[in-house]
Amino acid sequence: MADILTIGSSKHNVKLRRTGSNFTIDFDNEIFEGHFSRKNDGRLEIILNDNRTIAYSDKKGNEIYVHLNGINYFIIKKSVRVSGQVSDEVSDDVVLSPITGKLLDKKAEDGTKVSKGDVIIILEAMKMEHRLISPRDGVLSKLTSAEVGGQVKEGELMFELEDE
Amino acid sequence: MFTKILVANRGEIACRIIKACQEMTIKTVAIYSDIDSESPHVMMADESVEIGPANPSESYLNFDKVINAAKETNSDAIHPGYGFLSENGEFAQCVIDSGLIFIGPDPETIRLMGDKAESKKMMIEAGVPTIPGSDGELSGNIDTVARDIGYPLMVKAAAGGGGKGMRVVLSPEDLESSLDAAKNEARNSFGNDTLILEKFLDSPRHIEVQILGDNHGNIIHLFERECSIQRRHQKIVEESPSPAINNKIRKMMGDAAIKAAKVANYKNAGTVEFLYQNGDFYFLEMNTRLQVEHGVTEMVCGIDIVKWQIKIAYGENLTLSQKDVKQRGHSIECRIYAEDPSRNFLPTPGIVHRMILPEGPGVRNDVGISEGQEVTSAYDPLLAKLVVWDSDRNSAIDRMDNALANFVILGLITNQPFLRDIMQNKDFIKCSFSTNFVDEHYANWAHPEIPVELMVAALLGTKSSGNEPAQKSTRDPYSPWSSKGGWRQGN
Numbered sequence: 001m002a003d004i005l006t007i008g009s010s011k012h013n014v015k016l017r018r019t020g021s022n023f024t025i026d027f028d029n030e031i032f033e034g035h036f037s038r039k040n041d042g043r044l045e046i047i048l049n050d051n052r053t054i055a056y057s058d059k060k061g062n063e064i065y066v067h068l069n070g071i072n073y074f075i076i077k078k079s080v081r082v083s084g085q086v087s088d089e090v091s092d093d094v095v096l097s098p099i100t101g102k103l104l105d106k107k108a109e110d111g112t113k114v115s116k117g118d119v120i121i122i123l124e125a126m127k128m129e130h131r132l133i134s135p136r137d138g139v140l141s142k143l144t145s146a147e148v149g150g151q152v153k154e155g156e157l158m159f160e161l162e163d164e
Numbered sequence: 165m166f167t168k169i170l171v172a173n174r175g176e177i178a179c180r181i182i183k184a185c186q187e188m189t190i191k192t193v194a195i196y197s198d199i200d201s202e203s204p205h206v207m208m209a210d211e212s213v214e215i216g217p218a219n220p221s222e223s224y225l226n227f228d229k230v231i232n233a234a235k236e237t238n239s240d241a242i243h244p245g246y247g248f249l250s251e252n253g254e255f256a257q258c259v260i261d262s263g264l265i266f267i268g269p270d271p272e273t274i275r276l277m278g279d280k281a282e283s284k285k286m287m288i289e290a291g292v293p294t295i296p297g298s299d300g301e302l303s304g305n306i307d308t309v310a311r312d313i314g315y316p317l318m319v320k321a322a323a324g325g326g327g328k329g330m331r332v333v334l335s336p337e338d339l340e341s342s343l344d345a346a347k348n349e350a351r352n353s354f355g356n357d358t359l360i361l362e363k364f365l366d367s368p369r370h371i372e373v374q375i376l377g378d379n380h381g382n383i384i385h386l387f388e389r390e391c392s393i394q395r396r397h398q399k400i401v402e403e404s405p406s407p408a409i410n411n412k413i414r415k416m417m418g419d420a421a422i423k424a425a426k427v428a429n430y431k432n433a434g435t436v437e438f439l440y441q442n443g444d445f446y447f448l449e450m451n452t453r454l455q456v457e458h459g460v461t462e463m464v465c466g467i468d469i470v471k472w473q474i475k476i477a478y479g480e481n482l483t484l485s486q487k488d489v490k491q492r493g494h495s496i497e498c499r500i501y502a503e504d505p506s507r508n509f510l511p512t513p514g515i516v517h518r519m520i521l522p523e524g525p526g527v528r529n530d531v532g533i534s535e536g537q538e539v540t541s542a543y544d545p546l547l548a549k550l551v552v553w554d555s556d557r558n559s560a561i562d563r564m565d566n567a568l569a570n571f572v573i574l575g576l577i578t579n580q581p582f583l584r585d586i587m588q589n590k591d592f593i594k595c596s597f598s599t600n601f602v603d604e605h606y607a608n609w610a611h612p613e614i615p616v617e618l619m620v621a622a623l624l625g626t627k628s629s630g631n632e633p634a635q636k637s638t639r640d641p642y643s644p645w646s647s648k649g650g651w652r653q654g655n
Contacts, residue, residue: 005622007614008506016623025620032616036624042518044625046617053617057625058517058574064622065517068615070569071581074514075622100513101541125541126511154513 002026005064006076093161095132100154101125103146110143113164121158132158139164166190166241166478169267170234171209173245174224176532176549177454178205181243184470193237195230197223199542204534211237218542224248227255231262241265241477247544250453251278267477269377269431269452277428277450281322287447290427292420295439295446297362306361310339313363319343321350322358329353332364367598368439370394370448371406373421374461376472377430378482385418385425386465387491389457393586395509395602400579401586402457403496404464407557407595408440417445424450433458433473441598456499456549459530463495463553494560495553498568498583502545505582506611511545514538517575522567526553526560539576547578557595561587582609 002015015026022035034048044055056067064075104122108114114134121132121144134140138161146152168191171178178194182205185192194209199218206212213233216223223229225248234242242259244250250268253275259266268274277283287294296313310317310333319342321329329350331342343359351357369392377383390406391399409417421436424447435455437448458469467484476482503509515538521529528551533539539547550567554560565587568580586592589605 003623005619007618008504008611010614012614012619014619014623016620018624023620023624025616025623027616027619034620036620044621046620046624048617048620051617053615053621055617055621055625056518056520056572056574057621059625060515060517064625065574066618066621066625067572067574068618068621070571070584071612072573072576072578073618073622074512074575074577075618077622098507099510099541101511125513126543126545128511130510 002080004078004080006078007073093138095120095135095158095160097123097132097144097152097154097156097158099123099125099130101130101152103144103148103150103152104129105148106143108140108143110140112140114138114140114161123152134161136161137164138162166265166474168193168210168237168239169474170195170230170237170239170242171205171245172224172230172242173248173250174200174203174205174532174543175546176530177245177247177456179208179532180530181245181470182208184468184474188471188474190474193233193239195224195233197542199538199540203537204532207534213237218540220248220543227258230255231258231264234259234264235262239264241267241474243267243473244453246453246456251451253278265477267432267473269434270429273428273430274452277452280449283428283450284447286427287424290423292424292427292447293445295362295365295448298360302359302361306343307336307339310336310361313361316364316366318362318364319346320360320362321346321354321356322360323350323354323356329359365439365441365446367600368392368441369406369408369597370399370437370599371409371417371440371445372435372437372451372455373417374455374458374469375421375425375430375434375436376469376476376482376484377425377432377434378476379431379479380481382482383422383425383430384482384484384486384489385421386461386467386469386489388414388417389455389460391457392597392599393592393601394599395505399457400499400501400602401496401583402460403494403557403560404460405491405494406440413440413443413445420445420447432476433469456546457497459528459549459551460495460497463528463551464491464493465489466492493553493555494557495551496560496564497549497551498564498587499546499579500548500550500571500573500583501579502539502547502576503579504577505579505606505609509579511541512577513541513545514576516573518572519574520570520572521548522550522570524563524567526563527567528552533573547573547576558593561593581612582606585609 005012012028017024024033036046046053058065062077066073102124104124107119116136118134119131123130141162142160144158170193171181182192192209194206194212195215196206197218215229249255253271256266257271284294298309316334319331329346331346333339333342347357371388373388374386388406389402389404391402393401424436435451438445439448502512504512516533519535530549533547552563554563568584
């Protein structure tokens, strides 16, 4: 069993084994060993190469939140049975919402021909506009059914492109 | 003193104002939109009134709803905070007309200072330095006007905005072509091709002076704040005193700010903003409200600005005199936003699962979120203002860097690593920066490399998933979890 951890746009293959307070981690095919202890207040102390680090973490579903050295990370975890290559699930054909926010406008309808660079969807979050453009020439399909003025969530499918 | 104040705002500033009221034993009323029903400001206030949907124009910006909430609750006064209705002269007038007190300057002052052209004219007449330029429409020999102002200069459409009809002119040879281009752009964009010339400041600092004035003609300043560290024209790090100016400039700036406040007949707390470059400073605008960054002034001067706002609005005399106000030590504020600095400061809404604030000597947290709360895309992504104080600037920088490292917010991506980079930046530490600082240093900021420890924490932290008693160690000798044998926990 291995895990794929996604942080922003970077994906990492991670395998962790623990024995008591020791752990061995395979992080993108590099092996590290260290030990850890859990504190009563929820902190995790990690000792790796004589370096001591304190982390806080929490999770919900497949989301993991970690605070480490003043950085608040947002991690998506996916477990895979085979420790194979990380597959690219998101291709040029699929455009997801980069933000959680309001759908301001849909500039085209399903089935219409669009060109690379065309603005397809306009979103708004915290008074800022975000334009989602077509990554290539193609035919628009599976345009989001969210209504103009309604909310969309980060990672939600906005539209797909099919070949003509 | 007032019996009850309605706070017409949300987030950290509403909490800040409610705290001041609590200390003055004044009752408070919070207003909230439907998605804010469990926000900290609602929890803190004595009473609260729901005033409509998330969209600000239907709630926090709606005159009638805000004023009706104040009347229904028998409030004496309304504190607008910053943003929303705080600089709306028409709203201030409506508050007064409905028999309530508006905690801020007169409506006429708000209106006047909101008009950039009119306020500039007023400052010139009062002898407050403004950015040198042609006053009004260009006429006569433009070459001479340009030479008098000095190069580099800027051609601007009088009716302009948003960068349209604007040209930077570096030398006399470029003047004519720049004028032509700006004229065309101005005509097409605004239907008005009137141009003005202004001196171009290529690397200015933003330095502002805090003002307090009462209803009886007393006006003092609480010295300056340095606010040059901005992203997308919004301040993210502020400090006081400004490391860029000496005591002579400091005094001149303070005097100019008082002059500006006097000519505007200024009452209550306000801020006179200046641009500063090469020993000269120029009036930029006056903000007729409490500023986001008022905390650094409070730390350095030891004066509670919000309490003074309330006392002044009630009609009390400003009992502080200018010579009572002293700057002591150094204070820095960092604005903690739910945004991703590696993606052009894109807002990053989410749920706050856990929050642990940094503490220790000289650390102040002005926070507007709480655990379990959802930070939505409906409002400004400011989560908290982290303010530190120490005896000198370098110590304050170290204290801030450390406090940022210990500010835990689980569930959101925040700009903390970016702020820490600034605290460690050599030019920032050397005080060598202008408003161009973020663009010059961080045009392509990227997150630091992912440490192995992060992966360890992500996987170890979650395998226990926190709260199951089986994973918790206990010192209780009778606890079944410390029993050594005999039975096994189910799995």
